[in-house]
Every structure is written in structure tokens, then in C-alpha cells.
Amino acid sequence: xxxxxxxxxxxxxxxxxxxxxxxxxxxxxxxxxxxxxxxxxxxxxxxxxxxxxxxxxxxxxxxxxxxxxxxxxxxxxxxxxxxxxxx
Amino acid sequence: xxxxxxxxxxxxxxxxxxxxxxxxxxxxxxxxxxxxxxxxxxxxxxxxxxxxxxxxxxxxxxxxxxxxxxxxxxxxxxxxxxxxxxxxxxxxxxxxxxxxxxxxxxxxxxxxxxxxxxxxxxxxxxxxxxxxxxxxxxxxxxxxxxxxxx
Numbered sequence: 001x002x003x004x005x006x007x008x009x010x011x012x013x014x015x016x017x018x019x020x021x022x023x024x025x026x027x028x029x030x031x032x033x034x035x036x037x038x039x040x041x042x043x044x045x046x047x048x049x050x051x052x053x054x055x056x057x058x059x060x061x062x063x064x065x066x067x068x069x070x071x072x073x074x075x076x077x078x079x080x081x082x083x084x085x086x087x
Numbered sequence: 088x089x090x091x092x093x094x095x096x097x098x099x100x101x102x103x104x105x106x107x108x109x110x111x112x113x114x115x116x117x118x119x120x121x122x123x124x125x126x127x128x129x130x131x132x133x134x135x136x137x138x139x140x141x142x143x144x145x146x147x148x149x150x151x152x153x154x155x156x157x158x159x160x161x162x163x164x165x166x167x168x169x170x171x172x173x174x175x176x177x178x179x180x181x182x183x184x185x186x187x188x189x190x191x192x193x194x195x196x197x198x199x200x201x202x203x204x205x206x207x208x209x210x211x212x213x214x215x216x217x218x219x220x221x222x223x224x225x226x227x228x229x230x231x232x233x234x235x236x237x
Contacts, residue, residue, distance in 0.1 A: 012141055013211030014222040063144050079141060083224045086138075086149075086169060086208030087121060087181055087201055 004028045007037055007072065010079040011048075015057070018047030034059040035068035037078070056083050088157055090149045090167045092140060097168050099182045106166050106184045113163050117193040118184040119201055125176035127214050127221065133176060137213040137220075140171040145209040152203045159236075160196040162187045167200060169208060202232040 004026040011021055025040040032040075038057070042049040051057055058081040059066050065081075072078055099120040107116055123136040153165050164186040174180060181204060185196035205225055212223040225233075 010141075013139055014213075060141065060144055063147065079144075081141070081209065082211065082222075084207060084209055085205070085212040085223045085225055086210035087205035 005030050005032070005074045007032065007074060007078060009037060009041065010077075012079055013082045015048065015051060015080055015082050019045050023048075031071050031073045033068065034061070034066060034070050034072065034078075037072070038068065038080075041080075051082070057081065088153050088165045090146070090153050091169070092146050092149065093168055093170050094172050097170060097179050097182060099179050102166065102168055102182050103184060106164070106186070110164060110186050112188075113186040113193075114188050115190040115193040116184060116186045117190070117197040118182065119197050120179050121181040121201075123174045123176050123178050123180055127216070131216055131218055133214045133216045135215045136174040136176075136180065137215055138171045138174065138180070139211040139213070141209050145171070148207060148209040149204070152200060152207060155203070156185070156196050156199050159199065160185070160187070160192045162192055162196045165196065165200070167204070169204065169210070171210065199236055202229075202236060205229045206233045 006024050006026045008024045023045060025044050027036060027040055038052040042052040060079040060081055061072055062077050103118050125133060127133055149167055149169055153167050156165055162185050166184040168182045170180050183197050183200045185193045187193040206229055214221045
């Protein structure tokens with residue numbers, strides 16, 4: 001993992017199987033897009049690599065679903081959701 | 088309108104009784120209870136069904152589905168109680184109820200609630216058995232059922 005701002009990301013459902021429910025990635029700047037975080041996750045956690053490239057993985061930031069272009073800062077509550085299955 | 092994310096076992100019969108007891112002048116109640124199955128689609132034993140949730144967002148997603156049903160159908164009352172955590176076969180996963188003056192609205196509202204809960208409630212189902220675990224995702228039928236409502 002490189003030096004920089006560390007982002008903690010909660011992984012939900014099957015995404016937590018390989019590396020647990022909480023992972024962290026470090027990026028160079030103080031802010032990053034969700035897409036940047038997904039690409040960094042894929043590099044740092046190879047078991048998540050294929051999952052991160054799928055469009056079906058939704059991002060949730062501070063309790064709201066956001067697109068991959070959404071920019072986050074350290075300290076925000078960030079989670080990734082695989083397809084939902086209630087009912 | 089009541090929505091609950093239940094962390095412990097729920098009693099659908101009691102919930103239905105309480106729901107009906109709270110009504111005033113409605114002519115119809117439709118309810119649905121989903122139960123944990125003892126076997127998966129291939130027939131393999133399922134010891135527990137685990138439903139993961141994401142605190143705050145899961146509750147909000149269920150409330151949003153109920154609110155949408157309330158605006159879409161002429162119902163007077165709605166109830167959703169959804170389990171999370173570890174569920175034994177035979178236990179209730181979800182209970183929904185809708186009350187209206189006439190049956191069509193109540194039945195359609197309950198159907199709508201379930202179709203949306205299957206694909207949009209922020210929950211993740213995992214079947215755990217002697218051969219390991221398997222994550223469940225909505226299939227084509229679930230998405231087609233959801234698409235019926237536009």
C-alpha cells in the first residue's frame with residue numbers, strides 16, 4: 001500500500017468473504033472518486049479485483065447511494081454493496 | 088405505517104392480529120409471510136439463513152419502499168417487519184400487511200411491497216449448510232416481478 005490519504009471502506013455481503021468487512025486503501029490526494037477507490041481496492045486486494053470491475057457493485061457514502069464519479073474525502077462513511085437480496 | 092428491522096425471531100400470527108386490531112373501518116387486509124426454507128434450490132440442506140444488513144441504510148430502504156406503496160395504492164395502513172441476522176429453517180424472514188377499503192388495493196400493495204423488498208431492501212442473504220455457504224441474489228424472475236410495477 002502506498003503513502004497518502006487512507007480511506008476505510010466497509011464491504012457488505014459476499015464482498016466481505018475474502019478480506020473481511022473492513023479494508024483500507026491509500027491514495028495520493030485528499031479526495032478520490034469511488035471509481036478510484038474501486039481500482040485501488042482491486043490492486044490491493046486481488047480477491048476483490050473481479051468484483052470491483054463489475055457495474056453491479058454499488059457505493060454508499062454517508063448513507064446515500066452514489067455513482068462511481070462521486071468524490072469522497074477521508075472520514076466519510078464509505079461502503080460497497082453487492083446486489084441486494086431481501087424478502 | 089410501521090416498518091421494523093427485527094434482530095430477533097418474529098411471530099407473523101401475532102403481527103397480523105395486532106395489525107388488524109389497529110384498523111378502523113377497513114374492509115380488506117392482505118398479508119404475506121416469507122419463511123426460511125430447509126433446503127436450497129438444488130435440494131441441499133440449509134442449516135441457517137443469514138441476513139446481513141447495513142445499519143441505518145437498511146431501515147431507510149424499507150421505509151422508502153413502504154412510503155412508495157402508500158402513495159401508489161389507496162391503502163390506509165401498511166406494515167413491514169423484516170428479519171436480519173441468523174434465521175433457522177421454518178422461521179419467518181419477512182411479514183408484510185396492507186389494509187384498504189377494498190381487497191384489490193390491499194392485495195396489490197402487499198404484492199408490490201414484496202417485489203420491491205426482494206430487489207431493493209438493503210439486505211444480503213446467505214444460506215449456510217453442512218457443505219458451506221452460498222450467497223443468494225435476485226434472479227430473473229425477481230427482476231421481472233419488480234419491473235411489472237415500472
